[in-house]
Amino acid sequence: MTDKQLVQAVKNSNKTAFKMIVERYKDQVAHTVYGMLGVTPEAEDIGQEVFIRFYTNLDKFRNDSSIGTYLTRIAINLSLNQIKKNSKKDQLFEQKLPDSLHDTYNRVDYEQIRQVKQAILKLEPRYRLVVVLRLVQGFSTRETAEILKVPQGTVMSWLSRAQKILRENLSDGDKL
């Protein structure tokens, strides 16, 4: 079933169609939420909230944007809210990576990935946004600008700045 057909089916109260949407997009939402927040206790809850907001606001969803873009926009908004809450609490989580990565990569790569993750989470939210959307999710500059509701030039300047900060913050900056 195409996304449009699924949305129509959900509008007709078809829960199975909604389940298919969740299955289809949960990894994309996970990459956005975890990319923005890191591995925090709230991340999964926010992921669920993304799909609940999508379901409850389905009447407002028009098929002129894709489901992926729409869900990412919700995920970004909820993640930014959470970052604000966390900054009030002054929370900082030491980032852990999934155990499966231990098997896939050697110790050096694993440590390097962990450092990159930590460096991304130290970025200002706007720079983190473009890194997650452009580099992790692979959205184009135009799509990223559309999601963030900023001009394309701004997306590029934020990405350039983010890249420079990442290089400065990483211990092996000369490689990056």
Added chain:
Amino acid sequence: MKQKEEELLLKSFDTELSEDEKKELAAVKSNSPAFLEEEAKYLHLRKMVCLTASESFSPDFTDNVLDRIDNLELQFLKQCYPVQFLFSVFRPFAVAAALLIAVLGYYSWYTIDIDKNEGVSESMQTIMDEADLAYVEELL
């Protein structure tokens, strides 16, 4: 690196490069070793960043989302449509009660009907008996 080149580098992985930008990119790549060096660094950074995106939600994520939506819908019914809410909550009991009432109703109707029939026949018998008695008395 010039600003224009940096812009091209940032857009080089964009699937939406225009034809002119593609040509410019090709020209810069062939003429600027500095650009190629920067591109390699950018690629490495991108690879590392992509590798960080390995987390996924728990296996029961989808079921949890659906459960929360079911709860929300019940809450919505409770607040906006209390009668429907009560019906949705007590539907199994309501069906059972309706069936019970129907069975009891039928049973009592059936019993009354039998009693009534018996009553009618008894009273008819009495009338007939009385009629016979009156007839006999008349004959006597």
